[in-house]
Amino acid sequence: MRTDLSPTDEPQVLLRALALCKGYARGRTFGRNRPSIEVLRAVDLKIRAGSTLALIGPSGSGKSTLGRCLACLERPDSGEILFAGKGLVSLTPRELIPFRRQIQLIFQEPAAALNPRFTAVEVVSEPLLISGRGTKKERKERAIDLMALVGLPAHLGDRSPFELSGGQRRRLVVARALALEPKLLILDEALAGLDLSTRAQISNLLLELQKVCSLTYLFISHDADMVAHFADEVAVLHEGEIVTLGPPRLPVCSRSPHTDQSPAVTAAFSRLSGLSRQ
Amino acid sequence: MNHMYKKKIWFAALSLASVHVLVLGAGFFAPYDPAEQHRDAPFERPMRLHIFDSHGRFHLRPYVCTWVNEGNSLGPPRYAEDCSHTWPLRFLVREETHAPRAALGPARHLLGVDAPGRVFLLGTDDYGRDQLSRLLYGGQVSLFAGLLATGLSLGLGAILGCIAGYFGSWPDDVIMRVAEIFMALPWIYLLFALRAFLPLNLGAGQPFFLLISVIGLAGWARPSRLVRGVVLSAKQRDFVHAARGFGASNVYILRRHILPEIMGVVLTQAALLISQCILAEITLSFLGLGLGEPAPSWGNMLAGLQKYYVLENCWWMLVSGLALVPVFLLYHLLADALCAHFKAPGLSRKGRMTIEKLQVAI
Amino acid sequence: MIHFLAQRLARALFVLFGVSVLTFVLIDLAPGEYFQAMRLSPQISRETVAALRIEYGLERPLPARYLRWLGSVSRGELGFSFAYNSPVWPLLRTRTGNTLILTFSALACSWLVAIPIGVMVASRAGRWQDRIFGIGTAFLQATPDVLIGLGVLALALRVRWLPTGGMYAPATSEIEGSGKMKDLVLHMVLPVLALTAGMLPVLVRHVRSAMLEVLDTPFITAARGHGIPPCRILFGYALPAAANPLISMFGLSVGALLSGSLLIEVIMSWPGVGPMLLEAILQRDPYVVVAVVLFSTLFLVAGSLLADVCLYIADPRIRVE
Numbered sequence: 001m002r003t004d005l006s007p008t009d010e011p012q013v014l015l016r017a018l019a020l021c022k023g024y025a026r027g028r029t030f031g032r033n034r035p036s037i038e039v040l041r042a043v044d045l046k047i048r049a050g051s052t053l054a055l056i057g058p059s060g061s062g063k064s065t066l067g068r069c070l071a072c073l074e075r076p077d078s079g080e081i082l083f084a085g086k087g088l089v090s091l092t093p094r095e096l097i098p099f100r101r102q103i104q105l106i107f108q109e110p111a112a113a114l115n116p117r118f119t120a121v122e123v124v125s126e127p128l129l130i131s132g133r134g135t136k137k138e139r140k141e142r143a144i145d146l147m148a149l150v151g152l153p154a155h156l157g158d159r160s161p162f163e164l165s166g167g168q169r170r171r172l173v174v175a176r177a178l179a180l181e182p183k184l185l186i187l188d189e190a191l192a193g194l195d196l197s198t199r200a201q202i203s204n205l206l207l208e209l210q211k212v213c214s215l216t217y218l219f220i221s222h223d224a225d226m227v228a229h230f231a232d233e234v235a236v237l238h239e240g241e242i243v244t245l246g247p248p249r250l251p252v253c254s255r256s257p258h259t260d261q262s263p264a265v266t267a268a269f270s271r272l273s274g275l276s277r278q
Numbered sequence: 279m280n281h282m283y284k285k286k287i288w289f290a291a292l293s294l295a296s297v298h299v300l301v302l303g304a305g306f307f308a309p310y311d312p313a314e315q316h317r318d319a320p321f322e323r324p325m326r327l328h329i330f331d332s333h334g335r336f337h338l339r340p341y342v343c344t345w346v347n348e349g350n351s352l353g354p355p356r357y358a359e360d361c362s363h364t365w366p367l368r369f370l371v372r373e374e375t376h377a378p379r380a381a382l383g384p385a386r387h388l389l390g391v392d393a394p395g396r397v398f399l400l401g402t403d404d405y406g407r408d409q410l411s412r413l414l415y416g417g418q419v420s421l422f423a424g425l426l427a428t429g430l431s432l433g434l435g436a437i438l439g440c441i442a443g444y445f446g447s448w449p450d451d452v453i454m455r456v457a458e459i460f461m462a463l464p465w466i467y468l469l470f471a472l473r474a475f476l477p478l479n480l481g482a483g484q485p486f487f488l489l490i491s492v493i494g495l496a497g498w499a500r501p502s503r504l505v506r507g508v509v510l511s512a513k514q515r516d517f518v519h520a521a522r523g524f525g526a527s528n529v530y531i532l533r534r535h536i537l538p539e540i541m542g543v544v545l546t547q548a549a550l551l552i553s554q555c556i557l558a559e560i561t562l563s564f565l566g567l568g569l570g571e572p573a574p575s576w577g578n579m580l581a582g583l584q585k586y587y588v589l590e591n592c593w594w595m596l597v598s599g600l601a602l603v604p605v606f607l608l609y610h611l612l613a614d615a616l617c618a619h620f621k622a623p624g625l626s627r628k629g630r631m632t633i634e635k636l637q638v639a640i
Numbered sequence: 641m642i643h644f645l646a647q648r649l650a651r652a653l654f655v656l657f658g659v660s661v662l663t664f665v666l667i668d669l670a671p672g673e674y675f676q677a678m679r680l681s682p683q684i685s686r687e688t689v690a691a692l693r694i695e696y697g698l699e700r701p702l703p704a705r706y707l708r709w710l711g712s713v714s715r716g717e718l719g720f721s722f723a724y725n726s727p728v729w730p731l732l733r734t735r736t737g738n739t740l741i742l743t744f745s746a747l748a749c750s751w752l753v754a755i756p757i758g759v760m761v762a763s764r765a766g767r768w769q770d771r772i773f774g775i776g777t778a779f780l781q782a783t784p785d786v787l788i789g790l791g792v793l794a795l796a797l798r799v800r801w802l803p804t805g806g807m808y809a810p811a812t813s814e815i816e817g818s819g820k821m822k823d824l825v826l827h828m829v830l831p832v833l834a835l836t837a838g839m840l841p842v843l844v845r846h847v848r849s850a851m852l853e854v855l856d857t858p859f860i861t862a863a864r865g866h867g868i869p870p871c872r873i874l875f876g877y878a879l880p881a882a883a884n885p886l887i888s889m890f891g892l893s894v895g896a897l898l899s900g901s902l903l904i905e906v907i908m909s910w911p912g913v914g915p916m917l918l919e920a921i922l923q924r925d926p927y928v929v930v931a932v933v934l935f936s937t938l939f940l941v942a943g944s945l946l947a948d949v950c951l952y953i954a955d956p957r958i959r960v961e
Contacts, residue, residue, distance in 0.1 A: 073519055097525040105523060113516035117538055127524040180524065458651075459658035466899035467917075467936045474921045474929055475666045557784055561903060564786050565918055583790050584907065586804070590797045599787035606782035 014216050015070065015103075015184055017045040020079035022065055039065045040076065041240040047184070052210070052217040054231035056224050061237045063220045064108070067186045070218065071105035072096055083184075101131065104177040108189045110169040114161035120147070120172055121157040127179040146175040149212075150205060167198040171205070178213065186218045191226055203230060283619045290612035297605060301417030308411035309390045309397060313572040316396065316406030319347065321355055324401040324409075324594050332361060341366040342397050354587065365395030401594035403582055413598055416574035420563075421605070423490055423575075424556030430494025431551055432501050432544055439505025440540070444513060444532060453502065460499035468496045469558055473567050489568060493558045501547050505540050512539045542620035549613035553606050560602070576602060641952070641959075648948055652941045659937045660930065664706055667926045709927065719927025723920070728931045732913065736935055738807060739905065739912035743897050743939075745828060746835035750897075751890070754840055758847025759874050765852060773844070781841035785834075785900055789907040792834045803827050805909040831904050838900050839893060846889050850882035857881070884955050891947030895940040 020043040023036040039062040047053045057063050068074045070081060072088060081088040083099055091099070107113040114123055124143035128134060134142065144154050150171040161169055170190065177185060187206070191199045207230070209215060221227050227234065236244045300307060316322075327340040341364040349356040371390035391397045400409040442453040460468065472492045476485075512518065518535050562568035563577025571578070576598035583589050583596065700708070712719050717727035724731055761773045783791075796804045807827050808820070854860065855878055863873050905914035913932045920928035952959065 071523060073523060100523055101525060105520075107516040107520065109516065113520055115515075115517045115535060126521065130521065130524045130526045130530060176520070455654075455658070459655055459662055462655045462659055462937050462941055463933065464895045464898040464902075464936050464940050466902050467933050470917060470921060471663050471666050471929070471933050475670050560784055560786060565903075565906060567918075567921065577786075580786055580790065586797060589790065589794050593794070596787070596790065596794075599784060599790065602784050602787070603779065603782045606784070607778060610778065610782060 012048045012050075013046055014049040014084060015045070015047040015218075016082040017043055017066075017070060018080040018082070019044060020066070020069060020076045020081070022062075022069060022074070022076045039240055040069070043079070043237075043240070043242055045070075045235060045242065045245075047216055047218055048232075049183075049216050050210075050214060051232040052219055052230055054219045054221065054227035054234045055237055056221055056227060056234060057237035059222055062240045063222070063237055064188055066237065067105060067188045067218070067220050071103050071186050072100045073105065101127075101180045102182050103184045103186065104180070104182040105186045106173055106177050106188060106190050108192065110166070110173045111161070113173055114169060116160055116162050119158050119160060120152070120164070123161065123172060124175045124179060127176060131180060142179070143175075146178055147172070149178065149209070150175045151201075166194060167202065170194070170202055174205070174209070178209070181213070182215070184216045184218065186220065188220045189222070190219070191221070192223075199226075206230075283615045286611060286615035287619065290608045290615065294605070294608050294612070297417075297608075298421060301414055301421055304411070304414035304418055306386070307388050308408075308414045309387055309399075310408040310411040312407065312412045312415040312574045314407060314411075316402065316408075319345070319355075319396070319398070319402055319406045320404050321588070321592050322347075322398055322402045322406070323357055325398050326359070327367070327399075328361075328364075331364075337366070339366045339368075342391065342395070344395070354591070363395075365391040365397065367391060367397065400597050401592070403579070403595060404588075409579070409594060409597055412574040412579055413576070413601060416576045416579055416598060417601070419486065419569055419573065420556055420559050420576040420602075423486070423493065423559040424552045426487075426490045427493035427497070427555040427558070428548055428551045430491060431497035431555070432548055434494070435498040435501030436505050436540060436544055438498065439502035440509050440532065440536070442502065443506035443509030444528070444536065450506070454506070457499040457502055460496075461503075465496070465554075465558075466561065469493065469562065470567070472496055473562060486569065489559070489562070493555050493562075496558065497551060497555065501544070501551070504543050504547065508540050508543050509536055512536045546613060546616045546620060549609055549616055553609040553613075556602070556605070644952055645949070648945055652945055655941060656934070656937060660934055661706070663930045663933045664709065665702070667929050668702055668705065670924070670926075709930070718931040721920075721925050721928045723923050723925045723928070728927055731916070731928070732931055732935065735911060735913045735916050738910065739898075739901060739914070740939075741824075742828065742831055742835070742905070742910060742912060743894075743901050746832045746839070746897055746901065747894065749832055750836040750839040750843055750893070753836060754843035754847055755879070757840075758844045759851055759879060761844065762848045762851035762855060763870070763874055765848075777841035777844050780837060781845075785838045785903050786907070788837050789834045789904050792830055792837070793908060796830055802829050804830065807911050827910075831901075831908050831910050834904050834908070835897060835900050839897060842896070843889070843893065847882075847886060850885045851878055854878045854882040884951065887947050887951045887954060890950075891944040894943030898936050898939060 020040050021038070022040040023038040025036045043066060045053070045055075045066075055063055055066065065074070069076045072081075076089060079089065083103065086099070088096065088099055118126070121140055121143045124146050125139040128139045128142060133139070144157060147154065147157065152168060152171050152175065156164065156168065161172060164172065190206070191202060194202065206217070210217060219227055219231060224234075233245065233247050235242050322345055325342045325345060327342060329337055329340050331337060331341075343359045343361040344363050344365070345357045346360045347355045348358050367389055368391060369389050370386045372386055389397070398408050398410070400413065402408055403412070438453050438457075442450040463471070469492070472495055473489075476488055476492060512535065515535075518531055521531055521535065559568055559575065560577035560580070563575040564580050566578075566581065568577055569575045579595070579598040583592075588595060709719050712727070716729055718729045718732065719727070721728050721731060757773065761770050764770050780788075793804060796802050803826055808823055851874075859881075860873060860878055863877050864870075868877075901912065902914035902917065904910065905912040906918060909915070913935065917929060917932040919925075920932065
């Protein structure tokens with residue numbers, strides 16, 4: 001693992017995570033906490049501006065938890081998150097708001113991430129409403145613009161998310177995430193559960209948006225193949241620790257492999273190295 | 279399928295609304311004042327309305343005969359019909375001047391007969407008070423006690439349930455422990471304990487609201503539990519996380535995302551809770567712990583039936599209890615239809631069983 | 641299992657303690673007290689009343705009175721009744737027994753009737769038997785308990801087959817053994833009938849819905865396919881599978897019956913805790929009220945605890961959780 005902890009931040013690094021730890025308590029028996037499950041152990045990450053970092057790992061390795069911590073939806077137990085040089089962990093929720101708007105999380109299950117009682121336009125304009133930008137008319141126009149940006153026709157605006165297809169819902173979630181012009185998008189299994197053609201469409205859309213809106217992506221997935229052509233760098237998460245970090249082309253491993261590394265990790269790794277040689 | 283439930287909901291709601299309008303208009307619909315006593319006619323039977331007289335002639339305007347008490351003053355009253363003098367039914371009669379509330383009530387009543395005739399369509403009680411009038415006025419007390427007490431229960435329960443579910447940690451613990459204590463008591467015992475807190479004699483007027491608060495306070499625990507459950511699951515939804523990610527305040531999230539979710543539960547519970555609260559008022563009044571004399575309530579109208587003589591001979595005194603049956607049927611129909619209406623978009627099996635459990639009047 | 645039981649017991653104890661505090665505070669804060677009538681009487685001097693109040697400890701602050709009452713509970717007296725001038729427990733003992741006899745009989749009766757009806761109705765769902773029973777239970781459920789009690793009593797008065805009040809005939813001291821038992825049963829018929837009629841609609845409804853859920857499952861279809869006779873399927877396969885919600889319902893029905901029995905006892909002059917509670921409230925006898933309320937809670941909590949234990953034994957899924 002590259003342990004590049006120089007105190008002066010390189011200007012290209014947008015997000016840096018330092019020694020993040022997070023555990024969950026398993027409920028309470030008469031007020032005493034039962035021993036907690038450690039999900040993240042001393043995770044270090046670095047994401048350069050404008051690039052895509054892929055985070056892969058088997059189920060249960062803590063990827064979604066890491067994503068939520070970086071998106072400031074949960075507080076890590078210890079460690080630091082630096083966004084454009086500013087430490088986020090010690091901020092109050094109020095102070096955190098402007099930073100949260102710049103980091104957006106795209107959830108795993110779009111159907112769950114959309115309130116079925118809202119219309120599509122309401123969904124996309126919700127962030128604008130919350131942050132108090134523009135009048136109702138302006139918000140609606142911006143929402144329609146955003147929908148057009150992700151390839152959703154305007155006439156879908158009055159429909160409920162339940163009336164849209166899976167691919168359209170994913171586009172809607174992306175449109176909402178872009179409403180406040182974020183710098184970093186954390187995509188949690190954004191391509192999972194889609195058929196091949198839709199998957200290709202969505203990933204092309206994401207690549208395009210990255211260029212157009214100059215976005216940085218953290219792409220979380222359990223499938224190494226999916227991220228292979230997507231990512232500039234790959235980090236592998238195994239049981240709460242980053243075990244490898246490097247570009248997909250070079251089989252970099254600066255830490256000697258653990259003897260008890262799971263077959264999944266080894267397989268993923270070898271696949272990545274194999275792919276890079278094609 | 280949804281159409282069936284919508285029809286049922288509308289039917290039940292409209293029928294109930296008309297019943298409420300009827301009792302609200304008791305001043306117009308009732309022939310007598312509920313406290314007006316006719317000491318010479320205690321426990322008089324319901325009078326028969328005649329259209330054909332003894333000669334077989336048809337009268338367009340129905341009439342009643344005089345009923346004479348043939349029993350002696352010491353024994354039980356026995357009434358016999360004396361058709362020598364008949365009293366035709368008049369509609370939209372003017373208010374009689376000697377009635378106590380002449381100054382306040384409406385100027386006309388729906389029906390009545392000329393003085394000194396009397397029309398007791400549902401008989402009288404031991405003080406000779408017209409049961410039909412008492413039924414209508416009593417309905418005001420019982421039905422609206424149910425509505426208002428439910429409002430209190432649900433309001434309190436929903437607020438506390440939201441606080442417990444949304445904010446978690448110690449408010450949740452405290453509220454749920456207190457709710458558990460309230461729910462550990464069998465319903466009637468809780469009602470009695472709360473009622474014992476108030477003075478023994480409740481007249482009419484302001485003590486009515488005290489009674490409502492007692493009944494309302496007895497029922498907040500279960501709604502709060504259910505609302506808390508809904509709020510907890512709504513809180514975990516990703517769209518709430520997303521809204522927080524945009525910087526939404528708690529108030530916004532509660533108002534825009536969580537409140538619509540609890541409306542379904544609240545409405546379904548309302549229909550069930552109203553009938554329970556009416557039942558609570560009836561029970562308290564029947565046992566003498568509710569509204570006191572002379573204010574009529576469907577409960578204290580039944581209290582006279584605790585004497586065996588009355589129970590055996592004066593079947594018309596049961597009318598206030600019988601009036602409750604269609605009211606409860608309508609409320610249960612409404613509750614069922616609302617349950618089905620809100621169940622439609624995939625409520626979990628556990629959720630359905632929870633709603634079914636609500637229907638136990640504990 | 642021990643852990644589960646210990647957890648539930650601790651919770652139950654906490655609840656009982658909480659109920660005792662709640663009731664005590666409510667009754668104590670109530671306006672008016674037992675000696676108020678005495679104070680109005682010109683024949684009793686003010687000093688006597690004041691002395692009586694001090695003797696009974698009514699002058700002390702609320703927490704002190706509560707602690708004193710707790711001490712009395714630990715001694716087995718459960719406080720003191722002003723009206724009867726005696727510790728509460730001896731008064732309560734027979735009354736509680738009478739209420740329990742009634743409640744348990746009604747519990748057994750209603751479940752024993754509800755289960756066959758519910759199973760039958762579920763097996764013929766949608767057909768005329770279902771509809772008839774559906775309408776019948778709807779009407780019965782819509783009838784308030786007061787009306788059911790009064791109606792049953794009115795019917796009995798007309799027919800004159802059964803005794804219509806009280807627990808034993810006045811001359812019971814002369815009857816012994818089986819005669820006394822027969823007399824008791826005769827007196828119990830009406831109250832148990834009224835209580836059962838009140839509980840039946842809700843129970844039948846629950847049994848029906850629980851059975852309908854189970855009858856839809858593949859394993860019942862498979863059993864039918866094997867040619868197992870329908871009666872055996874219903875009672876041997878489907879009913880045990882539907883037991884889970886019914887056991888929880890059992891716990892809740894104890895509470896409902898305790899509430900119902902209070903009213904029926906008053907209407908039918910059954911010497912249980914119901915009339916005693918009513919009397920104590922009207923007379924402002926605080927410790928009796930607290931004791932009766934606490935007892936009713938105790939039985940409700942015990943009923944739910946029993947249901948929880950039964951569920952734990954019956955359903956392996958709960959053990960895993």
